[in-house]
Amino acid sequence: MIEIKGVKKKFGENEILKGVDLNVEKGEVIVIIGPSGSGKTTFLRCISFLERADEGVWEEDGEKIELNSTSKKKISEIRKKEGFVFQNYNLFANKTVLENVTLGLTVGRHVHKAEAEKLARSALKKVGMLEKENFYPNALSGGQQQRVAIARAVVLNPEIILFDEPTSALDPELVGEVLKVMKELAKDGATMVIVTHELSFARDVATKIIFMDGGYVVEEGTSNEILVSPKEERTKRFLRRILPDFNYSI
Numbered sequence: 001m002i003e004i005k006g007v008k009k010k011f012g013e014n015e016i017l018k019g020v021d022l023n024v025e026k027g028e029v030i031v032i033i034g035p036s037g038s039g040k041t042t043f044l045r046c047i048s049f050l051e052r053a054d055e056g057v058w059e060e061d062g063e064k065i066e067l068n069s070t071s072k073k074k075i076s077e078i079r080k081k082e083g084f085v086f087q088n089y090n091l092f093a094n095k096t097v098l099e100n101v102t103l104g105l106t107v108g109r110h111v112h113k114a115e116a117e118k119l120a121r122s123a124l125k126k127v128g129m130l131e132k133e134n135f136y137p138n139a140l141s142g143g144q145q146q147r148v149a150i151a152r153a154v155v156l157n158p159e160i161i162l163f164d165e166p167t168s169a170l171d172p173e174l175v176g177e178v179l180k181v182m183k184e185l186a187k188d189g190a191t192m193v194i195v196t197h198e199l200s201f202a203r204d205v206a207t208k209i210i211f212m213d214g215g216y217v218v219e220e221g222t223s224n225e226i227l228v229s230p231k232e233e234r235t236k237r238f239l240r241r242i243l244p245d246f247n248y249s250i
Contacts, residue, residue, distance in 0.1 A: 001025050002160065007046050007056035007067065009039075016042045017053070018215035022193070024160060029186045030193045031202040033226075034212035035238060040195040043212070044162050048084050049075045080109075083153030083161040087169050089145040091137040091152075097124065098133040101152045109156070123155035124148070127181045143174030147181055154185070161185070163194040199242060203227055211235045 002024040009017040017039045024030060032040050046053040046067060053067040058078065065074055091100050098120055105116035124130040127147040137145050146166055153161050163182070167175040179201045185192065186205040196202060202209055202223060209226040211219045211234075219232040227243075230236050 001060075003057075003059040004047055005057045005059065007043060008054045009042055009046055009051065010054055016215055017046065019055075020212070020215070020217055022047075022210070022217075024191060024193065026159075026191055027189045028191055028207045029205050030208045030210060031206040031223075032193065032195045032210045032212060033197070033199065033202065033238075034218075038212040039215045040212055041164050044084075044164050044193065044195055048082055048162055049079060050084075080156075081159040083156055083158035085146070085149050085153050085161065085163045085166050087165045089137070089142070089149045089169075091145055091148060093137050096134050096136055097129060097140075097148050100137070100148060101155050104152060104156055119155050120151070123151040126154060126184070127151045128177075141174060142170045143177045146170065146178045150178070150181055150185075154190075160191045160193065163192060163196070165195050165197070167196065167198060197242070199227060199239075211238065213238070 004022040007017050007020040008015070020039065020043050022030070032043070034040055042051060045051040046056065047058070056067040058065040058067060065078070092103070095103065098117060101120040101123055102113070102116040105111040105119060106113055111119070121130055121133065124133055127150050129144060129147050129151060132140060132144065137148070140148070150166070166182070167178050170178065175198070179198060182192070182194070182201070183205055206223045208220060209223050210217055211226060211230070211232070213234055219226060219230060219235045226235065227239065230239060
């Protein structure tokens with residue numbers, strides 16, 4: 001289990017995270033929901049060291065790591081356990097699909113090119129993109145690019161995959177193909193932490209849903225506890241706005 005405790009982050013005088021905790025068990029699919037500006041993306045970026053948290057502790061296998069002061073070597077070790085899928089794909093435009101997926105293996109892990117390509121093709125097959133291996137990103141739809149980005153994360157065989165609103169940049173008709181891939185990963189037992197506004201997806205796959213607002217975790221529980229019978233008034237107001245067919249008593 002990974003335990004993340006007390007994550008805080010300010011940008012100037014703006015306090016984005018005010019002490020966020022998260023426990024992640026192997027095989028869990030944790031979905032983080034909440035209004036824009038609640039700190040969801042900043043939290044993911046802090047625990048992947050894309051941003052340096054002001055405070056917070058990462059605990060795993062009895063080891064405690066201070067997020068604000070740990071060494072570059074330890075950060076590198078943690079990052080090798082994580083995959084990250086961004087909102088906007090972040091593929092290299094001058095590299096083919098296959099090259100985009102192999103790059104983390106050959107450069108980051110020093111895997112031999114032939115072995116890297118074998119692993120990359122397996123990952124691309126998993127996301128339904130093997131037939132596009134020689135295409136460049138500009139020849140792909142947004143949904144296809146995001147599936148390649150997921151393959152790039154999966155190929156590293158991470159302990160945990162972080163998704164930062166992976167469908168938010170997609171046209172509505174392309175959202176389904178990406179969510180289908182993510183559902184398959186969940187069925188295969190991948191450990192995932194997902195920031196998303198796709199509540200029907202969260203209901204289908206989440207083992208735990210966390211509602212954040214104002215830099216705090218307001219409420220967490222199963223999909224039924226959060227999406228059907230939330231306890232906190234702030235959660236109810238949010239869900240009533242997002243799911244108008246649900247009649248929450250507030």
